[in-house]
Amino acid sequence: MNRxxxxxxxxxxxxxxxxxxxxxxxxxxxxxxxxxxSSRTFPLKLNTLAAxxxxxxxxxxxGLALPALVALLVKLARPDRPLLMSGRxxxxxxxxxxxxxxxxxxxxxxxxxxxxxxxxxTQFNGDQPFVPWWDPRGRCERNCSFFSGEGATAFWTxxxxxxxxxxxxxxxxxxxxxxxxxxxxxxxxxxGHFFTDVAAAGLVTFLVVWLAHGFIYRWxxxxxxxxxxxxxxxxxxxxxxxxxxxxxxxxxxxxPSV
Numbered sequence: 334m335n336r337x338x339x340x341x342x343x344x345x346x347x348x349x350x351x352x353x354x355x356x357x358x359x360x361x362x363x364x365x366x367x368x369x370x371s372s373r374t375f376p377l378k379l380n381t382l383a384a385x386x387x388x389x390x391x392x393x394x395x396g397l398a399l400p401a402l403v404a405l406l407v408k409l410a411r412p413d414r415p416l417l418m419s420g421r422x423x424x425x426x427x428x429x430x431x432x433x434x435x436x437x438x439x440x441x442x443x444x445x446x447x448x449x450x451x452x453x454x455t456q457f458n459g460d461q462p463f464v465p466w467w468d469p470r471g472r473c474e475r476n477c478s479f480f481s482g483e484g485a486t487a488f489w490t491x492x493x494x495x496x497x498x499x500x501x502x503x504x505x506x507x508x509x510x511x512x513x514x515x516x517x518x519x520x521x522x523x524x525g526h527f528f529t530d531v532a533a534a535g536l537v538t539f540l541v542v543w544l545a546h547g548f549i550y551r552w553x554x555x556x557x558x559x560x561x562x563x564x565x566x567x568x569x570x571x572x573x574x575x576x577x578x579x580x581x582x583x584x585x586x587x588x589p590s591v
């Protein structure tokens with residue numbers, strides 16, 4: 334998560350944004366690689382193994398987030414005990430996943446950016462006109478194409494890669510990139526997204542992860558500590574925990590000094 338990675342991501346965003354903004358037909362040409370004109374469909378979306386791979390990719394991503402989620406839930410249930418893993422890792426993993434694959438994708442862009450998916454545009458036997466990536470005025474009303482939620486979830490694996498031991502980190506970044514690209518290609522092959530949808534997912538997710546990593550780990554004015562996060566969660570969960578214990582006939586007193 335250094336400046337070199339940020340510069341590369343911003344340059345890619347500029348190149349892709351301008352190129353596909355000036356020549357939006359490129360999105361259609363790339364989508365056509367996966368379309369069979371004789372059957373008038375995207376054949377891979379009917380392939381069982383491809384569907385299993387698609388579902389498996391999401392299970393892998395959520396599996397990487399599971400330890401952080403379990404650690405948080407256990408801490409909220411038992412605030413008298415320390416977190417099961419690094420507090421900063423818990424916050425970093427869950428916040429970046431929520432922002433990239435949840436808030437920005439599904440609750441913001443996909444809900445208000447009416448770009449139709451490839452499978453429903455007229456060029457691929459659909460009934461809606463194609464619109465370029467920058468145009469939110471498409472006829473899609475919900476769960477639209479821009480940008481890809483599954484692509485964002487797959488590229489979120491940059492977050493756990495950033496926490497890998499330094500010696501393994503380059504390999505972890507390479508694996509996260511390959512995982513995100515492969516998952517994104519599957520979404521394109523199913524007719525679910527255009528290239529710019531998955532490209533935006535990867536670039537936005539990388540930016541979220543880069544900023545969150547800087548905020549939590551790198552920048553002296555904002556970086557957090559494991560002890561501080563553990564203490565904050567203890568304070569947050571203690572009133573409910575104490576009330577529960579009193580209901581069971583055990584007064585545990587005020588929250589511990591943390």
